[in-house]
Each structure stands twice: as structure tokens, then as C-alpha cells.
Amino acid sequence: MTFQARSILQSLLDETAFPTADCRACQDLLSAYVDAELNGSDAASAFPTVHEHLAGCTTCGPIYAELKALLALEQSEELVMPPVAATFDFSYLPQPATMPESEPQPSGQPWRLDALGRLIIQFSADLLRSLQGPSLQPGYLKGDASQPLTYALTGTVADLDVRISAEPARRNPDRYDVEVDVDIPSRGGWPNLAGSVVVLLVQSEEFDRQETDAFGKALFENVPADALPGVAIVVEP
Numbered sequence: 001m002t003f004q005a006r007s008i009l010q011s012l013l014d015e016t017a018f019p020t021a022d023c024r025a026c027q028d029l030l031s032a033y034v035d036a037e038l039n040g041s042d043a044a045s046a047f048p049t050v051h052e053h054l055a056g057c058t059t060c061g062p063i064y065a066e067l068k069a070l071l072a073l074e075q076s077e078e079l080v081m082p083p084v085a086a087t088f089d090f091s092y093l094p095q096p097a098t099m100p101e102s103e104p105q106p107s108g109q110p111w112r113l114d115a116l117g118r119l120i121i122q123f124s125a126d127l128l129r130s131l132q133g134p135s136l137q138p139g140y141l142k143g144d145a146s147q148p149l150t151y152a153l154t155g156t157v158a159d160l161d162v163r164i165s166a167e168p169a170r171r172n173p174d175r176y177d178v179e180v181d182v183d184i185p186s187r188g189g190w191p192n193l194a195g196s197v198v199v200l201l202v203q204s205e206e207f208d209r210q211e212t213d214a215f216g217k218a219l220f221e222n223v224p225a226d227a228l229p230g231v232a233i234v235v236e237p
Contacts (some may be wrong), residue, residue, distance in 0.1 A: 026053040026060050034068045119235040159186050178220040197236040202227045
């Protein structure tokens with residue numbers, strides 16, 4: 001029996017239930033029974049139980065008929081495998097424009113919108129200097145750094161205002177507590193500002209992730225002071 005015939009036969013038998021144990025025994029020998037018939041042998045004498053079962057079984061009879069027709073086609077080299085399902089080539093269709101990685105960032109501004117619509121505010125040494133004023137000395141992270149830092153982005157991004165405040169931790173001036181206030185004007189303020197995702201990254205690595213409370217606040221505690229120039233705040237409204 002060729003591979004084609006075996007594949008079709010296996011599919012045929014796999015889909016068939018066995019009402020009785022006699023049906024299973026019959027179908028186990030059915031291909032040999034049909035082979036004997038098609039080769040001119042006395043199949044009834046060689047397989048008497050199969051011959052007797054086929055005479056009265058309404059389940060195995062149709063399977064026997066299909067199998068005999070199938071093997072007869074194979075023997076006459078007329079067996080044709082079913083056609084393969086068609087595949088479709090859609091390459092001729094216009095391709096959607098590639099979404100840019102982010103919207104253009106305004107010149108000199110530390111924020112951008114990425115392709116998912118998330119607001120990303122990137123801190124830098126220059127930004128921190130501008131927030132703390134001209135009196136800041138180069139060693140600000142160890143000396144004058146014990147000052148509050150405040151950055152606000154309001155009225156620039158549609159339906160999203162963000163205010164970031166960073167203050168030295170009470171018992172450890174080398175650590176900062178960073179509070180992010182997220183306001184979505186269309187929500188009407190408290191208590192409808194919960195659920196925005198805010199992520200604090202340090203050197204592109206996730207430091208912490210929170211959801212805003214009903215006031216739109218998320219608080220990140222104990223951020224290393226010397227890491228502030230590499231901090232980024234990601235806001236997903």
C-alpha cells in the first residue's frame with residue numbers, strides 16, 4: 001500500500017467509531033481482506049470472521065466499500081490525492097504606513113510621545129540644573145542636591161498634564177522621593193484619576209511601576225540621588 005493510500009485509510013478509520021468489539025477486530029484486518037480480494041485470492045476463506053461480519057454490519061459495510069474503491073484506484077494507478085488548499089498572495093495590496101517610533105520632540109524639551117501614545121519625560125543633568133536655579137554648583141548631587149525639584153508639563157500634550165516633584169528623603173539625603181501627579185482634564189479630576197500606569201526608569205531599566213490613585217498620584221520612594229540625571233518617567237494614561 002502506498003503512502004497516499006495509507007494516509008487516506010488512516011483518516012478514514014480514525015473518524016470511525018466502533019459500535020462493537022467485532023467492528024474493531026474487523027477493521028483491523030479490513031485492508032488485508034480487501035488486498036486479498038483485489039489480488040484474486042479467496043478472501044472469504046482467508047478471513048472468515050471478517051467476511052461473516054461484513055455480511056451483517058451496517059457500520060463496517062460502507063467502510064469496506066470505500067476502502068475497496070480506494071485500493072482499486074491505487075492498484076490501477078488512478079489514485080489522486082485531494083487538492084491542496086489554495087494560498088493567497090496579498091503582496092499587491094497597499095501596505096499600511098509604518099508607525100513612527102515617536103512623535104517629533106519639540107526642540108529643547110525633555111519629553112516625547114512614543115508610538116503607543118505614552119508620555120516619556122527624560123531627566124538629565126542639564127534639566128536638573130535648570131530646575132534648581134543658577135546657584136547650583138557642579139557637585140549638586142552631593143551638596144545642594146538637598147533641594148526639591150519640580151517639573152511641570154501642562155497644556156502641551158492633549159488631555160494630559162503631568163507634574164513631577166522630587167524631594168530628599170527625610171532620613172537619607174542621598175535618596176529622593178519622586179511624586180508624579182497625572183491629571184487628565186476630560187475625567188473631571190478626583191476621584192476619577194485612578195488607574196494610569198506610571199513607570200520610573202533608571203538608565204532605561206525599570207526601577208518601579210505604579211498605578212495612580214484617585215487623586216492621580218504615584219509615589220516612588222528611595223530613588224538614589226546620583227541616579228536622578230538618568231531617570232525617565234513613563235506615563236500611560
